[in-house]
Amino acid sequence: MADPRIIDLRSDTVTLPSDAMRRAIAEAPVGDDVFGEDPSVLRLEAMAAERTGKEAAVFVASGTMSNLVAIMSHCDRGDEAIAGSEAHILHYEVAGAAAVAGVQLRAATNDARGRFDIDEVAALVRGQNVHFPRTALLCLENTQNRCGGAVIPVEHVEDLAALAHAHGVRVHIDGARIFNAAVAAGMPVADLAASADSIGFCLSKGLGAPVGSVLCGPAAFIARARKMRKMLGGGMRQAGIIAAAGVYALDHMVDRLADDHDNAQALARGLAELPMIDLDPASVETNIVIFRVRGDWLDFARGLKESGVLASVYGERTLRMVTHYGIGRADVDEALARVRHAAAALA
Numbered sequence: 624m625a626d627p628r629i630i631d632l633r634s635d636t637v638t639l640p641s642d643a644m645r646r647a648i649a650e651a652p653v654g655d656d657v658f659g660e661d662p663s664v665l666r667l668e669a670m671a672a673e674r675t676g677k678e679a680a681v682f683v684a685s686g687t688m689s690n691l692v693a694i695m696s697h698c699d700r701g702d703e704a705i706a707g708s709e710a711h712i713l714h715y716e717v718a719g720a721a722a723v724a725g726v727q728l729r730a731a732t733n734d735a736r737g738r739f740d741i742d743e744v745a746a747l748v749r750g751q752n753v754h755f756p757r758t759a760l761l762c763l764e765n766t767q768n769r770c771g772g773a774v775i776p777v778e779h780v781e782d783l784a785a786l787a788h789a790h791g792v793r794v795h796i797d798g799a800r801i802f803n804a805a806v807a808a809g810m811p812v813a814d815l816a817a818s819a820d821s822i823g824f825c826l827s828k829g830l831g832a833p834v835g836s837v838l839c840g841p842a843a844f845i846a847r848a849r850k851m852r853k854m855l856g857g858g859m860r861q862a863g864i865i866a867a868a869g870v871y872a873l874d875h876m877v878d879r880l881a882d883d884h885d886n887a888q889a890l891a892r893g894l895a896e897l898p899m900i901d902l903d904p905a906s907v908e909t910n911i912v913i914f915r916v917r918g919d920w921l922d923f924a925r926g927l928k929e930s931g932v933l934a935s936v937y938g939e940r941t942l943r944m945v946t947h948y949g950i951g952r953a954d955v956d957e958a959l960a961r962v963r964h965a966a967a968a969l970a
């Protein structure tokens with residue numbers, strides 16, 4: 624192989640902090656955050672609340688913790704929460720809603736673009752009956768990871784929130800990649816999240832920070848969330864060391880997500896040219912490219928890995944590639960050259 628570089632397209636979680644972000648970490652003013660005395664955490668939480676248009680925010684360790692704390696803060700034990708059939712909460716969070724929060728998840732079908740059928744969601748909201756759990760929460764995901772990073776349009780979020788609120792059901796957005804959605808939609812996060820009660824977003828994905836997510840919502844909800852975070856062992860002390868990376872990320876890493884989206888588009892167009900790949904580049908709206916492989920897909924996946932192009936296997940015949948801060952256009956071109964080579968080796 625002429626160019627042995629690893630091109631890691633498994634996820635935007637593999638991003639490494641830049642030198643400038645590392646300097647921000649090194650210089651962060653810190654204090655004991657459980658006492659509410661860490662200036663960097665307080666700054667990050669204020670920025671997050673402002674960006675999402677919510678009253679308050681709490682810094683948590685991960686996107687998974689953000690979702691679990693949100694579920695624990697919105698629901699009582701024995702309640703039910705509706706989540707998309709493709710939701711991260713349903714597939715990849717170790718059933719924390721059930722195991723830790725005591726909340727039953729009920730799936731509403733996500734279509735290929737991550738959207739819901741409003742009538743189906745309406746039918747899933749429980750009525751009054753002694754046998755039923757209370758439907759307490761509707762969880763949305765924007766962008767929708769398993770639906771190829773699809774942006775959920777603000778009108779759809781508003782329609783779902785109106786339905787939920789009419790039944791006394793709260794709405795949480797898993798906004799792990801909400802800044803990707805905002806950049807792609809050309810709309811502030813606060814607008815995308817306005818009709819939801821709470822939203823969490825990740826700093827450690829496309830925004831390039833090493834750790835952390837922020838959960839945002841009304842002040843009383845965040846006060847409860849702070850207790851739930853503590854209960855889960857998530858009360859961190861001089862957490863400004865990591866929050867400073869988040870402050871830097873919100874200041875410097877949001878607008879550049881457009882480059883990741885352009886690179887994902889270039890990647891998708893190149894992949895779609897190959898007969899063994901089933902992909903419509905128009906379906907790629909942000910930084911996630913999910914495609915199906917015709918023919919000998921396991922050998923194809925093995926060939927890719929051996930060539931130093933890392934992708935995630937997303938299911939039978941299905942691979943995912945994600946562009947991020949560590950991937951430039953030259954990496955996309957090189958990855959495509961290696962993909963063509965792997966495909967030709969099988970032909």
Ligand SMILES: Cc1ncc(COP(=O)(O)O)c(C=O)c1O
Pocket residue numbers: 684685686687688711712764766768797799800825827836
């Ligand atoms: C949509 C979505 N929500 C939540 C998470 C969980 O984030 P974390 O890995 O920080 O727990 C992820 C992670 O990939 C995600 O894609």
